[in-house]
Amino acid sequence: DTGVSQDPRHKITKRGQNVTFRCDPISEHNRLYWYRQTLGQGPEFLTYFQNEAQLEKSRLLSDRFSAERPKGSFSTLEIQRTEQGDSAMYLCASSLEMGTPRDTQYFGPGTRLTVL
């Protein structure tokens, strides 16, 4: 396995701009998760996909946020009209199966977003 990859690793944007992040999960992992982590806190769940279906969204995922996984492989997370409060590390994780010991989530390196 090559691991979960995320792109870009760092993004600086001005308030009001739109940004999009990409996550490539471990190949054949059918579950993909997005988390957000602010300074000094643990990661917080945002949303997850099983294959191409988005099955749960956290209340943290406001209507400015949208996530897709169109072919059940890579995923994108878009933030529209960014605000300074969106500054955080955005983490992606993937796992193979639900409800078994193999359903262990493996994380990517994250995308650090700074909104000026």
Place this chain on the structure above:
Amino acid sequence: DAKTTQPTSMDCAEGRAANLPCNHSTISGNEYVYWYRQIHSQGPQYIIHGLKNNETNEMASLIITEDRKSSTLILPHATLRDTAVYYCIVRAKNTGTASKLTFGTGTRLQVTL
């Protein structure tokens, strides 16, 4: 998912065993204990998980008390590279829907020379 309680920070001398405790007194029978760690500015790294038996892998050992209300992660020979925030997470075995992880603030382990 049950809540966990961990010390905010711990120190350990390099080469010594690091024993990181976690309290999960409200854990239920179908919940696993997971441990992740996060080195500064990196994504969380999976370490180990267990249900009720003690577990060991190449990274660490996990000791779960008989009543399952607490556990200890053991790094047998800590090195400077083990300096990180360690998260203890309880998660249901068969979640049905989301198998999301609920992170607390973890234990900041500082390994020193």
